[in-house]
Amino acid sequence: xxxxxxxxxxxxxxxxxxxxxxxxxxxxxxxLFIRRLPPERAYLVAAGLDAALDYLEDLHFTADDITFLRxxxxxxxxxxxxxxxxxxxxxxxxxxxxxxxxxxxxxxxxTAPLIEAQIVETLLINTLHLHTLLASKxxxxxxxxxxxxxxxxxxxRAHGIDAGMAAARAAYLTGCAATSNVAAGRHFGIPITGTMxxxxxxxxxxxxxxxxxxxxxxxxxxxxxIDTYDTVQGARHAATVGQELAARGHRLRAVRIDSGExxxxxxxxxxxxxxxxxxxxxxxxxxxxxxxxxxALLAAGAPIDSFGVGTRMDASEDAPTLEAAYxxxxxxxxxxxxxxxxxxxxxxRKQVWRRYDADGRMAGDVITLADEGPPAPxxxxxxxxxxxxxxxxxxxxxxAAIRARCLAERTRLPDVLRTLDTGASPxxxxxxxxxxxxxx
Amino acid sequence: xxxxxxxxxxxxxxxxxxxxxxxxxxxxxxxLFIRRLPPERAYLVAAGLDAALDYLEDLHFTADDITFLRxxxxxxxxxxxxxxxxxxxxxxxxxxxxxxxxxxxxxxxxTAPLIEAQIVETLLINTLHLHTLLASKxxxxxxxxxxxxxxxxxxxRAHGIDAGMAAARAAYLTGCAATSNVAAGRHFGIPITGTMxxxxxxxxxxxxxxxxxxxxxxxxxxxxxIDTYDTVQGARHAATVGQELAARGHRLRAVRIDSGExxxxxxxxxxxxxxxxxxxxxxxxxxxxxxxxxxALLAAGAPIDSFGVGTRMDASEDAPTLEAAYxxxxxxxxxxxxxxxxxxxxxxRKQVWRRYDADGRMAGDVITLADEGPPAPxxxxxxxxxxxxxxxxxxxxxxAAIRARCLAERTRLPDVLRTLDTGASPxxxxxxxxxxxxxx
Numbered sequence: 001x002x003x004x005x006x007x008x009x010x011x012x013x014x015x016x017x018x019x020x021x022x023x024x025x026x027x028x029x030x031x032l033f034i035r036r037l038p039p040e041r042a043y044l045v046a047a048g049l050d051a052a053l054d055y056l057e058d059l060h061f062t063a064d065d066i067t068f069l070r071x072x073x074x075x076x077x078x079x080x081x082x083x084x085x086x087x088x089x090x091x092x093x094x095x096x097x098x099x100x101x102x103x104x105x106x107x108x109x110x111t112a113p114l115i116e117a118q119i120v121e122t123l124l125i126n127t128l129h130l131h132t133l134l135a136s137k138x139x140x141x142x143x144x145x146x147x148x149x150x151x152x153x154x155x156x157r158a159h160g161i162d163a164g165m166a167a168a169r170a171a172y173l174t175g176c177a178a179t180s181n182v183a184a185g186r187h188f189g190i191p192i193t194g195t196m197x198x199x200x201x202x203x204x205x206x207x208x209x210x211x212x213x214x215x216x217x218x219x220x221x222x223x224x225x226i227d228t229y230d231t232v233q234g235a236r237h238a239a240t241v242g243q244e245l246a247a248r249g250h251r252l253r254a255v256r257i258d259s260g261e262x263x264x265x266x267x268x269x270x271x272x273x274x275x276x277x278x279x280x281x282x283x284x285x286x287x288x289x290x291x292x293x294x295x296a297l298l299a300a301g302a303p304i305d306s307f308g309v310g311t312r313m314d315a316s317e318d319a320p321t322l323e324a325a326y327x328x329x330x331x332x333x334x335x336x337x338x339x340x341x342x343x344x345x346x347x348x349r350k351q352v353w354r355r356y357d358a359d360g361r362m363a364g365d366v367i368t369l370a371d372e373g374p375p376a377p378x379x380x381x382x383x384x385x386x387x388x389x390x391x392x393x394x395x396x397x398x399x400a401a402i403r404a405r406c407l408a409e410r411t412r413l414p415d416v417l418r419t420l421d422t423g424a425s426p427x428x429x430x431x432x433x434x435x436x437x438x439x440x
Numbered sequence: 441x442x443x444x445x446x447x448x449x450x451x452x453x454x455x456x457x458x459x460x461x462x463x464x465x466x467x468x469x470x471x472l473f474i475r476r477l478p479p480e481r482a483y484l485v486a487a488g489l490d491a492a493l494d495y496l497e498d499l500h501f502t503a504d505d506i507t508f509l510r511x512x513x514x515x516x517x518x519x520x521x522x523x524x525x526x527x528x529x530x531x532x533x534x535x536x537x538x539x540x541x542x543x544x545x546x547x548x549x550x551t552a553p554l555i556e557a558q559i560v561e562t563l564l565i566n567t568l569h570l571h572t573l574l575a576s577k578x579x580x581x582x583x584x585x586x587x588x589x590x591x592x593x594x595x596x597r598a599h600g601i602d603a604g605m606a607a608a609r610a611a612y613l614t615g616c617a618a619t620s621n622v623a624a625g626r627h628f629g630i631p632i633t634g635t636m637x638x639x640x641x642x643x644x645x646x647x648x649x650x651x652x653x654x655x656x657x658x659x660x661x662x663x664x665x666i667d668t669y670d671t672v673q674g675a676r677h678a679a680t681v682g683q684e685l686a687a688r689g690h691r692l693r694a695v696r697i698d699s700g701e702x703x704x705x706x707x708x709x710x711x712x713x714x715x716x717x718x719x720x721x722x723x724x725x726x727x728x729x730x731x732x733x734x735x736a737l738l739a740a741g742a743p744i745d746s747f748g749v750g751t752r753m754d755a756s757e758d759a760p761t762l763e764a765a766y767x768x769x770x771x772x773x774x775x776x777x778x779x780x781x782x783x784x785x786x787x788x789r790k791q792v793w794r795r796y797d798a799d800g801r802m803a804g805d806v807i808t809l810a811d812e813g814p815p816a817p818x819x820x821x822x823x824x825x826x827x828x829x830x831x832x833x834x835x836x837x838x839x840a841a842i843r844a845r846c847l848a849e850r851t852r853l854p855d856v857l858r859t860l861d862t863g864a865s866p867x868x869x870x871x872x873x874x875x876x877x878x879x880x
Contacts (some may be wrong), residue, residue: 006623010634013622014658018636022653024643068626074658117797119638125596126604130633131601153449157761161447161571162600164566182453183446186508194450196458199558199768202463202776213462218454218514311761320760321597321751328639336642367878 005061006068008122013069016030016115017079029330029349032124034132035323036103043413045139045406046095046169048109048131050396053387056088059286062141085290088116092387093370095129095173095352098398098406099382102429105131105352106383114331121326129324130163134170137316139410140308141309142175143418144291144297151193152179152312154284157406167314173403175410177306188399189324195223195256195284195308205235211241212356219250223284226269235269239276246278254282254305261381263302270303284308290317291420335438346431347438353379362412368432375432445501447506448562453509456555457519468554469789470772472564475763482862483853484762485579485846486547486608487865488571490836493827495563496528528556533810533829535792537571538846539611539822540853542869545792545807546823547572556577561766570603570765574610577756577851581749582615583752583858584731586738589746591633592619593726594754607754609724613843615850628699628839635663635724636697647674651681659690663724666695666709675709679716686718694722694745702727703742710743724748730757731860774826775878778868785819786871792818802852808872815872 017244034044061069062082069075069083090112095101107267109127110117142150152171168184185192196214203211207229215222224241226234237253242252255273257265262285273281285297285396286308294307311317327345328336335347349370355378357363365382366375374381385393416424431439459465474484501509501523509515509523530552533542547568550557582590592611598604608624618631627633636654644650647669655662664681666674675695682692694711697705702725713721723739726748734747751757767785768776775787789810795818797803805822806815814821825833856864871879 001626002601002605002623006626007595007604008622009595009620010622010632011620011636012634014634015636015654018640018657021657022644024653028639028643030639054824065626066612069671071620072625072632074661077876114643118637121639122636123601126598126600129597132599135751147647155447157448157569157764158566159599159760160566160570160606161442161563161600162581164447165442176688180449180451181673182448182450182509183442185450185512186505187442187444190513194449194452195456195563196451196455197558199468199470199561200451200455201457202768203459203468203554203771209863213464214455214458217458217461221514237740308753315599315760317760319753320599320757324597327638332645332702 003062003065004055004123005065007072007126012119013083015118016083017075019115020079020082023219024207025114026332027111028117028328030110030117030121030326031106031329031350032128032324032326033106034103035325035426038319038322040319040422042417042424043100043102043136043427044132044192045135045174046099046101046132047097047135047173048128049094049097049108049386050133052124052127053092053392054110055127056092056120056387057391058090059086059120061086072177082115086114086116086119086210087177087390088120089370089390090116090387091385091389094386095382096384096405098402098409099411100233100362101352101382102365103428104346104429105365106350109370109383111349120241123223123325125326129322130166131170133316134324135174137319138171138176138313139174139406140291140420141294143314144409144420145292145307148298148304149177150175151306151308152176152181152314153308153310155181157311158314165312169399171313173399174406175403184430190399198223198228201225201228203380208237208240211237212244215241215245215252218254219245219248222252223254224252224433227257227259227260231257232261232268232272235272238281239278240271242273242278242281243276252278252281256284256286256308258285258287262304263297266302266304277407282306288304288312295420331408337439347434348435350383350435352382354382355413356380360412361414362427364428364430366430366432367435369434369438372432443502443505444495444563445499446506447566448559449572452559452561453523454514455513455558456523459555459558462523465554466772468768469549469788470482470550470556470561470766471546471769472548472568472764472766473546474543475765478759478762479574480759480862481865481869483540483576484572485570485575485614486539487537487543487575487613487791488606488827489534489537489548491571492548492564492567493532493832495567496560496827497831498534499526499528499560501526511560514714522555524723526556527830528552529830530556530827531829533823533832534826535822536824536845537748538842538849540802540849541792541822542805542867543788544869545805547792549727549789549810549823551777565764565766569762571610572607573756573762574607574754575614578611578616578753579614579732579846580860581734581753583850584734584738584860585747588744589617590615591746592616592621592750593748594750595621597751598754604754609839611753613839614844630839636665638665638668641665648677648680649677651677652684655681657693659685660693661690662692663694663696664692665698667697667699671697671700671705672708672712675712678721679712679780680717682713682718682721683716690716692721694724694726696726696748698725698727703737703740706744707787708740722746726750728752735860751778777879786875788875790823790875792822794822794832795819796852800852800865801854804870804873805867806839806870807875809874809878812872
């Protein structure tokens with residue numbers, strides 16, 4: 001087992017040693033944010049807070065961790081004792097999961113004794129970065145599908161188990177219908193679904209025998225994979241099985257096409273199924289899909305009912321990382337910042353305020369100092385208190401609630417931000433005068 | 441806790457139900473391979489076998505898993521009983537970790553009862569894909585650094601914990617010197633190292649005070665981060681501290697530049713340090729580096745001693761996924777394959793044979809059927825038996841041995857493959873006549 005407390009960069013711990021030695025143990029404020037959006041994204045979906053709060057609540061070094069650290073020769077007995085007793089006792093304000101955020105806007109702000117606040121940097125970034133990255137990608141895929149079901153198929157090519165779990169969760173919270181990941185179904189209560197693999201078809205002497213075997217097992221829940229040999233011939237075999245099922249009072253649910261020119265094939269397959277009297281059998285497609293493929297297929301009128309999306313969504317393939325940063329913004333009540341070229345950061349603990357137009361659409365955000373108050377009476381604050389004294393202020397949110405928030409939130413986006421074209425006019429995010437003066 | 445057995449696509453389990461019902465429970469051979477290299481890669485480094493074998497040896501469904509599966513309503517009592525008793529009892533042949541492989545060449549081949557062999561698909565792909573992806577990227581970064589130390593800094597932006605752990609391991613096994621990831625140090629025995637964060641500098645009233653505090657703590661192991669405010673001024677502060685340390689019989693190890701035009705800055709910083717009589721203080725750089733940046737810096741003669749590489753290596757940013765596939769190639773002794781357009785697969789269990797030229801350089805591979813024998817007397821087989829009866833044939837390999845293999849292996853690459861230019865002549869991989877005839 002890997003100890004979460006050791007999932008940190010070594011410098012977090014050597015800095016702790018130096019802080020202790022220097023008596024630099026005051027209260028610190030850190031801000032975690034994405035510096036700027038990648039060109040492929042028009043907005044971000046905040047996610048990962050639940051996992052991040054779990055980590056903070058449970059943070060502790062085990063006896064084995066301390067033994068390992070002692071063995072490095074880098075730490076004094078005083079520092080090892082400090083770490084052995086360390087728990088996260090601070091407070092946190094954060095943007096709820098499922099909300100839309102933009103560059104420079106804090107996802108979470110931590111206020112805690114310096115060593116506690118510093119030591120959590122690596123895993124807080126890792127967690128919030130991963131979930132926000134994946135949710136921000138999945139939201140685009142869901143938007144592109146324009147109401148048709150999207151199913152997460154990506155566990156196999158996500159970057160490990162955490163990423164596969166986070167991807168299934170991110171996909172669902174942004175509006176995907178289901179996941180193929182059984183563990184995600186178990187762990188998060190996400191609907192699970194699946195079809196069959198090519199190996200199922202090839203393990204039988206013929207495609208038709210394979211189809212019949214599966215349909216016999218799941219007479220009302222069968223999706224037949226029809227592209228193993230020849231897709232149109234596969235559709236004919238599926239139609240045969242669909243008719244056999246219908247004759248027995250059952251219904252073939254769908255066919256899936258996983259390769260080839262799926263747009264053109266979907267029309268041919270639809271024609272085969274319709275001609276066989278099976279207009280209710282749906283067509284699912286998969287295989288290297290992303291939001292652009294989906295949008296193009298639907299724009300061309302392809303008769304596709306659902307999309308299985310894996311690799312490109314679960315690895316956020318077109319933008320596989322975000323510029324996540326965790327910066328000290330306040331120490332002992334004094335705002336602090338750095339000026340590194342291209343990486344300057346805004347000082348002080350912050351709030352993000354959002355305004356809406358008369359139609360309820362998001363009209364612009366203002367980043368202010370945390371205690372500055374709203375820039376306008378109707379502005380809504382995005383960061384809310386989530387932790388005090390190292391404990392959550394409220395129980396974990398049900399995933400369904402986060403999903404509902406995310407879906408509602410997206411209807412309030414300006415139309416231009418819901419398109420796939422990220423080059424359109426960017427969403428306005430302003431810096432308050434007080435914050436500007438402090439940064440200057 | 442997440443049960444490894446549930447980390448699978450639902451269809452693996454519903455196919456198991458259908459296989460049982462159809463009596464389709466013969467012996468199957470599956471082959472896991474990368475279809476083709478992404479344009480950004482000239483070769484792949486096989487990795488992840490140790491984790492994959494761990495998974496196979498430990499595979500079992502817990503009582504809780506079975507309860508969950510029962511609750512889905514998708515499984516018969518017979519299938520649930522089968523799964524509850526299921527262990528992986530098969531055999532595996534694989535390419536040892538650290539070896540170079542190419543498209544279509546199997547990384548692992550599994551021979552086992554069909555349900556066992558099928559059910560492990562998702563996590564086998566997930567594991568071997570992740571490690572091979574990351575090692576293949578890290579090898580390029582190490583090559584670009586031409587002997588200068590590369591340190592893995594990527595945990596924070598790797599896709600989750602597994603990815604951060606796999607990235608640290610992949611970086612080390614391909615030749616990186618160390619990692620900042622403490623848990624990877626603990627778990628894999630990888631050297632750990634670190635410097636300081638900008639927050640360390642900004643938490644003190646002045647940069648010089650911060651530098652002195654750190655140097656007092658680690659008088660012989662300090663790397664000072666000098667770009668928080670002004671890099672050249674930071675170098676002067678570092679020189680002051682370096683001279684103070686030298687006067688007390690200690691030595692400042694290095695300075696780090698994390699932003700700006702690091703090539704030009706490194707020259708200015710080198711001049712400051714040399715003028716201060718500190719020619720032994722090294723210069724480390726970091727911040728958004730990849731193999732192309734590193735190569736350009738070294739080509740321009742920048743006086744840089746080591747590179748901290750994170751995001752772009754640990755997310756394999758330029759090629760964040762590989763086309764990993766796991767295909768049924770043999771069932772009950774009969775070769776099987778599929779013809780899906782663009783996704784056809786070669787039938788039969790295979791072997792990959794490698795030949796070398798008179799200088800010991802890799803001269804070309806031939807993929808043959810497993811029992812075909814070598815295409816030439818001096819050809820070396822890449823796949824070796826690693827598991828029988830569901831148990832490893834040999835203990836896990838020490839990471840140091842894998843690292844030595846990978847470093848030796850790369851010296852045998854044709855020179856053109858060791859450059860960053862992947863458009864140069866590709867490495868020849870042929871298909872044997874017998875395999876070609878079977879595929880036709």
